[in-house]
Amino acid sequence: MAEITNDTLVNIDKLAASMRGELDSLPVLSSKCCIYAVPKRLHHLNEKAYTPQLVSIGPLHHGKPELRPMEEHKKRYLQDFLQRTELSLVDCLKVIEKNEKKLRDCYAETIEFSSDEFIKMILVDAAFIIEVLLRYHSKEMRKEKENDRVYNKPWAIQDIRKDMWLLENQLPFFILEDLFDPARITLPSGQNQMLSITKLAYEFSKDLWAMEEKEEKSQTNKSPEVQHLVDFLWICHQPPQSRSMKKLKTLGIPSATELHQAGVKFKLGSSKNLFDIKFKNGILEIPRLEIVGATELLFRNLLAFEQCHCPKNYINDYVIIINHLVNTAKDVELLVKYGIVENWLWDDEGMSALFHSLVKETFVMVEDFYFSGLVEELNAYCRKPWHKWQATLKQQYFNNPWSIISFIAAVILLVLTTIQAVCSILSV
Numbered sequence: 001m002a003e004i005t006n007d008t009l010v011n012i013d014k015l016a017a018s019m020r021g022e023l024d025s026l027p028v029l030s031s032k033c034c035i036y037a038v039p040k041r042l043h044h045l046n047e048k049a050y051t052p053q054l055v056s057i058g059p060l061h062h063g064k065p066e067l068r069p070m071e072e073h074k075k076r077y078l079q080d081f082l083q084r085t086e087l088s089l090v091d092c093l094k095v096i097e098k099n100e101k102k103l104r105d106c107y108a109e110t111i112e113f114s115s116d117e118f119i120k121m122i123l124v125d126a127a128f129i130i131e132v133l134l135r136y137h138s139k140e141m142r143k144e145k146e147n148d149r150v151y152n153k154p155w156a157i158q159d160i161r162k163d164m165w166l167l168e169n170q171l172p173f174f175i176l177e178d179l180f181d182p183a184r185i186t187l188p189s190g191q192n193q194m195l196s197i198t199k200l201a202y203e204f205s206k207d208l209w210a211m212e213e214k215e216e217k218s219q220t221n222k223s224p225e226v227q228h229l230v231d232f233l234w235i236c237h238q239p240p241q242s243r244s245m246k247k248l249k250t251l252g253i254p255s256a257t258e259l260h261q262a263g264v265k266f267k268l269g270s271s272k273n274l275f276d277i278k279f280k281n282g283i284l285e286i287p288r289l290e291i292v293g294a295t296e297l298l299f300r301n302l303l304a305f306e307q308c309h310c311p312k313n314y315i316n317d318y319v320i321i322i323n324h325l326v327n328t329a330k331d332v333e334l335l336v337k338y339g340i341v342e343n344w345l346w347d348d349e350g351m352s353a354l355f356h357s358l359v360k361e362t363f364v365m366v367e368d369f370y371f372s373g374l375v376e377e378l379n380a381y382c383r384k385p386w387h388k389w390q391a392t393l394k395q396q397y398f399n400n401p402w403s404i405i406s407f408i409a410a411v412i413l414l415v416l417t418t419i420q421a422v423c424s425i426l427s428v
Contacts, residue, residue: 027110030105030106032102032105032106033105033106033107033108034106034172034227034228034231034309035058035060035106035107035108035167035168035170035172035227035228036108036109036167036168036304036305036308036309037060037108037109037168038050038167038168038301038304039304039307039308041361042300042303042304042307042361045300045357045360045361046296046300046357049296049297049300049301050166050167050168050300050301050304051166051168052067052163052166052168052169053159053162053163054067054070054156054159054160054163055067055070055074055128055159055160055163055164055169056070056125056163056169057125057128057129057163057164057169057170057171058107058121058122058125058168058169058170058171059107059109059111059113059118059121060107060109060168060169061168061169062113062121071124073149073150074124074125074127074128075124077127077128077131077132077150078123078124078127078128078131080131080144080145081127081130081131082127084134084185084186085181085184085185085186086184087179087184092123092127092179093119093123095175095178095179096119096122096123096126096175097115097119099174099175099178100115100118100119102172102174103118103122103172103175104118106172106227106228108308122171122175123179125171126171126175126176126179127179129164129171129176130176130179130180130197132150132157132160132164132204133197133200133201133203133204134185134200135148135150135151136157136200136203136204137195137200137203137204138187138188140188141188158293161204161208161294162293162294162297164229165205165208165229165230165233165294165297165298165301166230166297166301167230167301167304167305167308170228170229170230171228172227172228173197173226173227173228173229173231173232176197177196177197180196180197182194182195182196198226198232201226201229201232202232202236205229205232205233205236208233208292208294208298209237209274209290209295209298227309230301230302230305231305231309233298233302234302234305234306234310234314234315237273237274237275237302237314237315238275238312238314239273239275239276239314239370240271240273240275240276243370243373246372246373246376247366247367247372248364248366248367248369248372248375248376249376250375250376250379251364251366252379253320253321253324253325253375253378253379254324254378254379254382255324255325255326255327255328255331256325256326256327256331256332256334256335257327257328257330257331257334258382259284259325259378259382260334262381262382263282263381264279264282264283264284264378264381264382265282265283265284266283266284266286266334266335266338266340267283267284267285267286267338268285268286268287268288268338268339268340269285269286269287269288269340270287271287272287273287274287274289274318275314275318275370277321277371277374278374279374279377279378279381282381284378286325286335286340287340288339288340288341288342289322289340289341289342290342290344291341291342291343291344291345291346291351291354292344292345293344293345295345295354296354296357296358299315299319299358300358302315303315303316303319303358303362312368312370313363313365313368313370314370316362316363317369317370317371318370318371319355319358319359319362320359320362320364320369320371321371321374321375322355323355323356323358323359326341326351326352326355327352328352329347329348329349329352330348331352332348332349332351332352333348336348
């Protein structure tokens with residue numbers, strides 16, 4: 001056995017001291033963290049879906065060469081914002097400076113910008129977001145500037161809207177609220193003077209997906225529970241009510257075609273909440289899902305935010321169950337037929353492929369799967385042979401009026417033939 005020398009002990013002491021210094025110098029993790037870089041395992045699935053194409057918001061993509069052309073337009077929007085409010089430039093800078101540490105703590109990444117660079121960037125970006133939201137709300141405001149390179153170029157505002165829903169392209173919501181005060185902003189006559197950032201955010205996002213307005217959030221001037229715009233969208237799409245969670249016993253989820261063959265009837269749900277899927281008396285009621293240009297981007301960024309930050313996996317669970325329902329193009333065709341899916345972009349095969357792609361890097365928590373009760377009910381219904389026999393009879397033999405008439409005629413003919421045979425026997 002090798003002898004341990006004094007030199008070795010001294011080296012260990014030095015190493016321990018060095019490590020203590022490293023441990024003591026570790027930065028304190030903030031509980032305010034809510035804006036994250038998308039994990040690489042998600043990022044590689046579709047890099048474009050997480051990367052701003054036209055405008056950077058916040059520090060994570062600030063200064064990228066391909067996004068610099070928008071910096072001038074952002075400053076013009078700051079200029080317009082200052083003309084619209086009673087706050088001076090100095091007042092606005094003081095608001096940012098007072099909250100600098102709180103703002104930095106909102107980002108999971110260490111922000112290397114100096115205080116001057118950081119404060120300037122936050123103010124320019126915050127004023128830009130507020131102006132975009134205000135002009136989206138008011139046609140009169142959009143008409144104020146004939147040379148507006150955002151709203152006077154239809155493609156520009158659509159690209160900017162997509163960029164504003166990216167997880168890596170966010171500003172903390174509280175700083176928008178601190179800078180925005182409708183009492184200090186001059187609005188066109190006749191405009192709603194009780195606006196809030198939350199109300200403007202709802203109007204800005206409601207046509208991306210059909211969704212119900214959160215009254216308690218949109219009618220208050222302060223919404224501390226909202227972290228940023230992606231979080232706002234996540235909150236608006238929370239399930240309408242909590243469900244008693246059951247352990248998921250069966251991992252298999254039938255497709256729409258399999259359910260149809262088992263006798264399940266489909267009905268377009270009246271609710272605007274995507275999660276309000278109900279199954280009762282053999283009828284599966286599903287709220288409408290619109291597939292538009294931003295659908296993949298929205299789902300991917302909500303999934304990324306949910307995996308990084310949220311205590312519940314609502315979006316994850318929704319994507320999983322829809323992926324199973326639209327397993328093939330035939331499944332999509334069936335849901336389109338009943339008005340449950342509105343596919344504005346792809347063919348049926350494309351929508352099925354989209355959800356097969358979205359479901360990668362998701363996971364099923366069998367102890368806490370939101371749709372566990374629904375899955376068990378559907379599987380139990382499909383296991384009963386009578387439902388399948390009844391459905392086969394209806395779908396193959398009674399699928400049109402002529403089939404029914406032919407069946408009735410055949411029954412009548414059989415009865416008459418039987419009566420005639422009996423009468424013949426009795427007369428002998």
